[in-house]
Amino acid sequence: MEEANLTVGQVAKRCGVKVSTLHFYERKQLIRSWRNLGNQRRYKKDVLRRVSIIKAAQKMGISLAEIKQTFASLPNNRTPDHTDWERLAKHWQHSLNNRIQYLNRLKDYLSGCIGCGCLSMKKCPLYNAQDKLAELGPGPVILDNFSEEQ
Structure with a gap:
């Protein structure tokens, strides 16, 4: 030992x-x-x-x-040995791919309405008039719902 x-x-x-x-x-x-x-x-x-x-x-x-x-x-x-590491990496890949998609969406739409409910941007009344997206849940629902659907 x-x-x-x-x-x-x-x-x-x-x-x-x-x-x-x-x-x-x-x-x-x-x-x-x-x-x-x-x-x-x-x-x-x-x-x-x-x-x-x-x-x-x-x-x-x-x-x-x-x-x-x-x-x-x-x-x-x-x-973990080499075989374990391969299995662990595959297990984590799904989570990482979801995170990457979310970050790409965030990068692309960070300057626009993300559905948070603040309604402070000029574009928000177009995308989220009267904070209608609040019905979909808390937080930045445009980003969150997009990443969950992918």
């Missing part, structure tokens, strides 16, 4: 994160450490992959809660 012999500083340096980030991930149960006889944290090498996957997923906009849920789906909550 692999020994937990990496210090928190070594892991932080290798992963490009702050020590406090590792402590935070541990509190969120995304990574695990062991304590040595001096009560200092020690990590197994596979934590490097877990932290790297967490960072990559966060860059894609995946929440820590979803990352935790995905890690929990692995047998014995083990660190």
Whole structure:
């Protein structure tokens, strides 16, 4: 069995994160450490992959809660291997594609009426007279409804 012999500083340096980030991930149960006889944290090498996957997923906009849920789906909550990573990536692609479509819509229509109900723009009375879009729900309903339909 692999020994937990990496210090928190070594892991932080290798992963490009702050020590406090590792402590935070541990509190969120995304990574695990062991304590040595001096009560200092020690990590197994596979934590490097877990932290790297967490960072990559966060860059894609995946929440820590979803990352935790995905890690929990692995047998014995083990660190994802190459096959697992492919499966995780495919799972997250659908969510990312929806987010990309939403961001493209936002980019294209940010200067126009988005259906938020403010009616402060000259175009809003044309698209959302008397805030009729409020019947469709809260928030920027033109953007939200478009992204959900895609």
